[in-house]
Amino acid sequence: MDLVTVDDVRDAAADLTGVVVRTPLLPCGWDDRLWVKPESLQPVGSFKLRGATHAVARLDPAQRARGVVTHSSGNHGQALAYAARSHGVPCTVVIPEGAPEIKVERVRALGAEIRMVAPAQRLPVAEQIAAEQGRTLIPPFDDRRIIAGQGTVGLELVEDLPDVDVVLVPVGGGGLASGVATAVKALRPATRVIGVEPEYAADARDSLAAGELVVWEPELTYRTSADGLRTHLSALTFAHLWKRLDGIVTVTEAEIAAATAQLVGQTRLVVEPSGAVATAARLFRGADLPAGRTVAVVSGGNVDPAVLAAAVTGGTEPA
Numbered sequence: 001m002d003l004v005t006v007d008d009v010r011d012a013a014a015d016l017t018g019v020v021v022r023t024p025l026l027p028c029g030w031d032d033r034l035w036v037k038p039e040s041l042q043p044v045g046s047f048k049l050r051g052a053t054h055a056v057a058r059l060d061p062a063q064r065a066r067g068v069v070t071h072s073s074g075n076h077g078q079a080l081a082y083a084a085r086s087h088g089v090p091c092t093v094v095i096p097e098g099a100p101e102i103k104v105e106r107v108r109a110l111g112a113e114i115r116m117v118a119p120a121q122r123l124p125v126a127e128q129i130a131a132e133q134g135r136t137l138i139p140p141f142d143d144r145r146i147i148a149g150q151g152t153v154g155l156e157l158v159e160d161l162p163d164v165d166v167v168l169v170p171v172g173g174g175g176l177a178s179g180v181a182t183a184v185k186a187l188r189p190a191t192r193v194i195g196v197e198p199e200y201a202a203d204a205r206d207s208l209a210a211g212e213l214v215v216w217e218p219e220l221t222y223r224t225s226a227d228g229l230r231t232h233l234s235a236l237t238f239a240h241l242w243k244r245l246d247g248i249v250t251v252t253e254a255e256i257a258a259a260t261a262q263l264v265g266q267t268r269l270v271v272e273p274s275g276a277v278a279t280a281a282r283l284f285r286g287a288d289l290p291a292g293r294t295v296a297v298v299s300g301g302n303v304d305p306a307v308l309a310a311a312v313t314g315g316t317e318p319a
Contacts, residue, residue, distance in 0.1 A: 001239040004144050006186035009151035009179065012050070015057040016152060019086065020049050023153075025160045025295060026267055034282055034294050037157050038269050040301025044106070046228075046275075047176055047299050048079035048140070051149030055138045056083040058145055064089045069135040071095075071122035073227050074103025075274075075300050076140035081110035092135065094126045096218075100227060100304045119218040119230075141175030142234035151179025157295050158187045165292025168278035170299045171195035171204045171248065172229035174237030180297065181244035192290045195241065195248040196281040198256060200224035203232040204241065205248045213238050225253055225307065228274030228300060249288050251280040259283055260311040263298065272303035273311070 021042050025035040039047035056068065067090030070080050077093035084091035091112040095104055096119040108114055117125050123139075130137040139146065153176065158164060167184050171177045181193040197204055201221040206214040213233060221230040233241065251259075256273050259280035263271045278296035281289065 001236065003240055003243065004147045004151065004179065004182050006183055008144070008148040009155055009183045012054040012145070012148040013152045013155055015054045016050060016149070019053050022156055025157060029266055030262070031282065033292065034296060035161060036263070036267060036279060036296050036298050037153060038298045039153065040269055040271060040275055040298055044075070044078040044082045045300055045302040046075040046079065047150060047153055047297070048076045049082060050152050051146035051175060052076065052079035052083040052138065054149030055143065055145040056080070056087050056089060059089070059136060063136045066134040066136065067091060068138050069094070069126050069129045069133070070138050070140065071126040072140050073099040073230065074107065075228055075302055077107040077112065078103065078110060078302070080138055081107050081112035085111050092129055094122050094129070096122045098222060100302070100307070102304050103302050106302065119222070140231070141173030142236050144236070146175050147179045147182070147237070147240065149179070150176045151183040153297060154180035154183030155187070158184055161293065161295060162188070163293060164188065164191050164295055166290050166294040167191060167193045168196055168281050168294060168296040169193065170229060170274055170277045170297065171197050172274065173231040174204060174233045174241055176297070176299060177245060178237045178240035182240065185244050192246040193244065194281070194289060195245050196277045197248065197250050198224040198226045198229055198277060199250045199252050201226065201229050202250045205250055207233055207238055208241065208245070208248055226256060226274040226277055228272065229277065249281050249285045251277055251284060255280040255284045257311040257314060260308070264308070264312050269298060270301040270303065270308065271298055272300050273307065275300045
């Protein structure tokens with residue numbers, strides 16, 4: 001399979017100039033070998049703006065006129081709606097029932113048309129809209145343009161911490177992890193790139209162990225609070241992770257909540273559960289991880305206030 005290269009990621013970076021925030025690395029006061037990269041600071045609150053902006057920038061005029069469509073639990077939908085609005089492109093977002101209402105409302109506020117469907121119908125309905133209306137389908141992760149755009153996270157963190165030893169990155173559909181691993185391993189081959197999943201949505205762990213795609217059904221993955229990580233890998237992202245990821249670990253719901261509380265309390269970031277999993281791995285899975293200077297990617301901060309309040313008040317910070 002034709003994999004994304006670091007040159008593709010560099011091309012994507014040129015498309016992001018002036019639209020996407022170059023997020024900083026923040027040192028963590030409780031761990032002098034840990035930095036976090038807060039993609040929650042993007043205008044739409046997550047890293048998804050990178051891939052969406054790159055994908056929309058590469059549409060030809062006819063495609064822009066017909067519009068775009070995607071399926072998303074919220075973050076990619078917001079990102080594509082934002083990128084489409086900035087280019088005057090019509091946008092439809094198919095959202096699975098059960099997605100956080102705050103994400104749904106933000107997609108709507110960005111001017112996108114919304115279609116709510118059962119979780120298993122998100123892709124078929126998006127494909128139907130693309131076929132009937134001639135819109136370009138821009139999926140959340142199963143797209144080389146998306147992977148290249150997300151890979152700019154890796155470009156930036158290596159530029160800011162050239163001697164980074166370990167990069168921890170959340171894994172849902174695998175677009176972010178695929179892009180980050182592509183960039184980091186090309187620029188600094190010795191750095192270990194480790195994926196992190198919730199225990200309740202560990203299909204990537206199982207896929208990499210089996211050497212082939214393993215799909216968890218929605219009734220299993222919807223148990224996790226990390227709603228952005230409920231999707232499974234595609235053949236494209238699996239191929240990237242199989243070749244470029246150095247390992248994968250899982251974290252529990254209690255550990256995700258505790259990491260959320262730690263990030264909010266100590267770094268003053270607004271963090272959604274999906275965005276806290278990489279930090280949770282550093283906090284609670286240190287024995288399973290390589291040692292050294294570590295960057296944990298905080299992938300987003302689009303969290304329901306009630307969920308955030310529960311995590312902060314109920315989460316127990318590690319000793």
